[in-house]
Amino acid sequence: MSVLVYAENAGGKFKKSIFEAVSYARAIADQNSTSLTAVSIGDVKADELALLAKYGADKILNISNDKLKNFVNQAYASVIAEAAKNQGADIIVLSNSFSGRGLAPRLGVKMEAGVADGAVALPEQTNGKFTIKKTAFSGKAFALVELTSANKVIALLPNSFKVTEANKTAQIEDFNVETKASDFKAMLKEIVRSTDKVSLPDAEIVVSGGRGLKGPENWRMIEELAEILGAATACSKPVSDAGWRPHSEHVGQTGITVSPNLYIAIGISGAIQHLAGISSSKVIVVINKDAEAPFFKVADYGIIGDAFEIVPKLISAIKEYKASV
Amino acid sequence: MKMKILVCISNVPDTTTKITFTDNNTQFNTNGVQFILNPYDEIALSRAIELTEGGNGSVTVINVGESNTEATIRKALAIGADDAIRINAQPHDAWFVAFQIAQYVKENPFDLILTGRESIDYNGSKVAGMLGELLDIPSVSIIKKLAVDGETATVEREIEGGKEILTIPLPFIAGTAEGVAEPKIPNMRGIMSARTKPLKVIEPVAVKTFSEVIGYETPAPRGQVKLVPADDVAGLVELLHTAARVI
Ligand SMILES: Cc1cc2nc3c(=O)[nH]c(=O)nc-3n(C[C@H](O)[C@H](O)[C@H](O)COP(=O)(O)OP(=O)(O)OC[C@H]3O[C@@H](n4cnc5c(N)ncnc54)[C@H](O)[C@@H]3O)c2cc1C
Ligand SMILES: Nc1ncnc2c1ncn2[C@@H]1O[C@H](COP(=O)(O)O)[C@@H](O)[C@H]1O
Numbered sequence: 015m016s017v018l019v020y021a022e023n024a025g026g027k028f029k030k031s032i033f034e035a036v037s038y039a040r041a042i043a044d045q046n047s048t049s050l051t052a053v054s055i056g057d058v059k060a061d062e063l064a065l066l067a068k069y070g071a072d073k074i075l076n077i078s079n080d081k082l083k084n085f086v087n088q089a090y091a092s093v094i095a096e097a098a099k100n101q102g103a104d105i106i107v108l109s110n111s112f113s114g115r116g117l118a119p120r121l122g123v124k125m126e127a128g129v130a131d132g133a134v135a136l137p138e139q140t141n142g143k144f145t146i147k148k149t150a151f152s153g154k155a156f157a158l159v160e161l162t163s164a165n166k167v168i169a170l171l172p173n174s175f176k177v178t179e180a181n182k183t184a185q186i187e188d189f190n191v192e193t194k195a196s197d198f199k200a201m202l203k204e205i206v207r208s209t210d211k212v213s214l215p216d217a218e219i220v221v222s223g224g225r226g227l228k229g230p231e232n233w234r235m236i237e238e239l240a241e242i243l244g245a246a247t248a249c250s251k252p253v254s255d256a257g258w259r260p261h262s263e264h265v266g267q268t269g270i271t272v273s274p275n276l277y278i279a280i281g282i283s284g285a286i287q288h289l290a291g292i293s294s295s296k297v298i299v300v301i302n303k304d305a306e307a308p309f310f311k312v313a314d315y316g317i318i319g320d321a322f323e324i325v326p327k328l329i330s331a332i333k334e335y336k337a338s339v
Numbered sequence: 340m341k342m343k344i345l346v347c348i349s350n351v352p353d354t355t356t357k358i359t360f361t362d363n364n365t366q367f368n369t370n371g372v373q374f375i376l377n378p379y380d381e382i383a384l385s386r387a388i389e390l391t392e393g394g395n396g397s398v399t400v401i402n403v404g405e406s407n408t409e410a411t412i413r414k415a416l417a418i419g420a421d422d423a424i425r426i427n428a429q430p431h432d433a434w435f436v437a438f439q440i441a442q443y444v445k446e447n448p449f450d451l452i453l454t455g456r457e458s459i460d461y462n463g464s465k466v467a468g469m470l471g472e473l474l475d476i477p478s479v480s481i482i483k484k485l486a487v488d489g490e491t492a493t494v495e496r497e498i499e500g501g502k503e504i505l506t507i508p509l510p511f512i513a514g515t516a517e518g519v520a521e522p523k524i525p526n527m528r529g530i531m532s533a534r535t536k537p538l539k540v541i542e543p544v545a546v547k548t549f550s551e552v553i554g555y556e557t558p559a560p561r562g563q564v565k566l567v568p569a570d571d572v573a574g575l576v577e578l579l580h581t582a583a584r585v586i
Binding site for chain 1: 352354355357358360378379433434437459460461462463464465466467468469471472473475476477478479480481483493496497498499500501502503504505506507508511516517518548549550551552553554555556557558561562564565566567568569572573575576577578579580583585586
């Protein structure tokens with residue numbers, strides 16, 4: 015038995031969430047006194063690939079094949095399953111990214127493996143049982159899922175495992191695979207990247223605005239606050255419904271779930287559906303003019319006051335702090 | 340082209356539900372919980388209805404569930420699905436659900452299969468991909484836009500920090516997210532006709548399962564909020580730096 019981690023790249027680079035997945039896979043390999051193979055697909059340079067060893071890979075398989083330049087769910091799943099078979103791996107780790115969520119279920123079926131998506135902790139392995147804690151009920155609870163199959167697929171929730179250096183040295187091996195035409199029916203036409211911004215699912219700090227901000231014209235201060243913190247911007251559902259902000263920023267039970275280190279909620283009441291998407295944030299700051307807003311009940315820090323006064327002050331205070339360190 | 344669309348629907352606790360557990364945190368407490376059509380499935384269904392409007396095809400909804408899900412199935416019929424299938428079984432996990440639906444689709448093919456991006460109870464985003472693999476057709480887990488032109492669809496897929504635009508030949512399967520359609524609300528005529536639309540109940544096939552939910556945990560409660568006076572914003576920054584260590 016051994017562990018295999020799929021290291022997804024974005025434009026030839028690995029994101030922090032991938033190093034989290036590699037560190038996590040390393041820890042599972044250690045739990046089972048076995049080795050870890052990392053698989054990369056696409057164009058990634060050798061010095062970037064070497065980082066996978068820094069975070070724990072004993073071996074790096076590099077699949078750089080013209081046909082596999084761009085992510086195609088079906089084809090990538092076939093290739094990863096092939097690599098797993100070749101390596102005798104029975105535990106497959108991926109990041110619970112958008113692509114990872116497409117791959118994990120296909121891999122599960124291919125490998126007759128139980129799939130734990132949205133994993134937030136290392137597996138408990140006692141008495142031959144293998145149990146994973148995962149998010150459930152949109153962040154309102156965790157479920158403990160026992161994987162009863164011999165093969166296992168685990169998709170790790172970003173921001174839930176610390177990047178840990180293991181400083182292994184690993185060979186980079188080119189891995190050749192046969193691809194089949196029927197795996198390439200879906201064709202990528204275009205990638206549209208919003209490069210100027212921090213992406214919300216990856217963000218360590220999120221600045222989020224609600225209906226209390228009155229209108230889209232008032233988002234400049236939210237963006238400025240996000241900029242100086244290196245944060246992503248987010249919003250409540252009515253804000254995206256009204257078209258003040260794009261749907262991709264809507265967090266909550268029916269939007270996306272985030273678990274940043276710091277979530278700053280401005281002019282958001284804290285409805286249960288909103289909290290569902292943000293409750294696993296490490297630290298929550300609430301700015302709201304209503305002392306009775308439910309959000310204060312789940313916040314770590316709060317300021318009762320008018321966002322239009324507080325936010326500009328907060329921007330200056332952070333600028334001052336940044337200048338002083 | 341007339342399109343036959345299948346929409347997979349799940350029956351989930353209402354979004355306002357306070358989630359609690361019984362039997363030493365091993366059972367989800369359904370006492371007093373209202374169950375609803377999964378909000379993302381509502382988006383899938385609404386788009387399916389738009390795509391088949393004007394006699395341009397038909398929409399079937401399918402659910403793996405016991406008889407207690409029928410109210411939700413009727414809701415889908417009231418919104419505008421033409422007919423419904425219920426596979427009479429407790430939905431053990433995503434694999435079980437996907438296996439049952441795949442079995443049905445192998446005998447009753449569709450041009451397009453839609454699911455929600457995830458069910459709001461287990462948040463797996465798994466059924467679409469598993470179905471795709473079982474049926475050996477493309478799957479896209481989370482789409483924000485879906486257009487169909489003849490035998491080919493164009494979808495927009497969300498990625499971290501952007502989006503991808505893909506073209507895919509029918510048949511394929513996709514999980515819909517916000518943006519794909521405005522959720523439709525049933526009207527009076529829809530509600531009346533839902534009672535008489537066909538709802539077929541079929542029995543499940545036997546299948547080995549690979550996962551068991553053995554317990555639950557609730558998130559650790561946060562301590563009391565620390566309020567910072569509105570005239571001391573710098574104090575908040577100080578706390579975030581020294582106490583919380585997040586900036
Ligand atoms: C099925 C369903 C699913 C849902 N899913 C989601 C979801 O995923 N995400 C989500 O966010 N919501 C969701 N909702 C909606 C949710 O119930 C709330 O309606 C919504 O979160 C409220 O948004 P808000 O806090 O921005 O607005 P409001 O509730 O209107 O709150 C505005 C807040 O701003 C404060 N405020 C006003 N002016 C100022 C000022 N000048 N300075 C500071 N504070 C100010 C007010 O005191 C108030 O607390 C869902 C609802 C349903 C029914
Ligand atoms: N019991 C079920 N019956 C039919 N479809 C389901 C069922 N459970 C989940 N689905 C579909 O699969 C999607 C994703 O669910 P999940 O993989 O559980 O997150 C849902 O949005 C539904 O479209």
